[in-house]
Amino acid sequence: MHPLIYAARPLVLDFLATIVFLILVALKVDPAIAAGVAIVIGVGQVAVLKIMKRPIAPLQWLGLGLVLVFGTASLLTHDMRFLMVKPSIIYLLVGAFMLKRGWMMRYMPPIAAGHGEDVMVVFGYVWAGLMFASGIANAVVAVTFTDHWVAFMAIFPMVSKIGLFAVQYVTMRTVVRRRVMAAREVPEGAAA
16 A cells, blocks of 8 residues: 555544535535534444444544534534634644644554654644644634635645645655665664
8 A cells, every 4th residue: 555545544534524524514515414424424433443343543532522512513503603613623622632642653654663753753743733723723714704714714724734744744755765774774783
């Protein structure tokens, strides 16, 4: 499997229900339908993992919890202002979770093991910072520039996350490749 796909797949699966919810809201699907679909997906994912006796990652539990709480709130309120501020709360919660040292290790491809853990730890904190910045930016746009919120949500979250993902991917690939090459150049007797 290509390392880029290997790295992105778990993250997409962890937040699939939340991603579907945001896509449906962006497509102007009724909030009740969007919330219902996301709740079904989130619960279905956890149920399948339980049936298959596979571990459920903390980010997946977080994604499910967010979908259940905010999806239910959407069903009850039908209030667009709630939906506009909701991403800020999600970003702040996810950012707080990402402050846990080493949370990104599960996303590191096996080929990089032993060569890039320190860089992954740093990028874990960088991702947390991006989540906090995204949460604050969303709140400011939702409250101050309400008319531009849809355009903001259509562009900023995706561009910032894809941009950081690309920077991390290139950095990890470069650092790991250099470290692997350096390890190969060390004479066998000098390693001791």
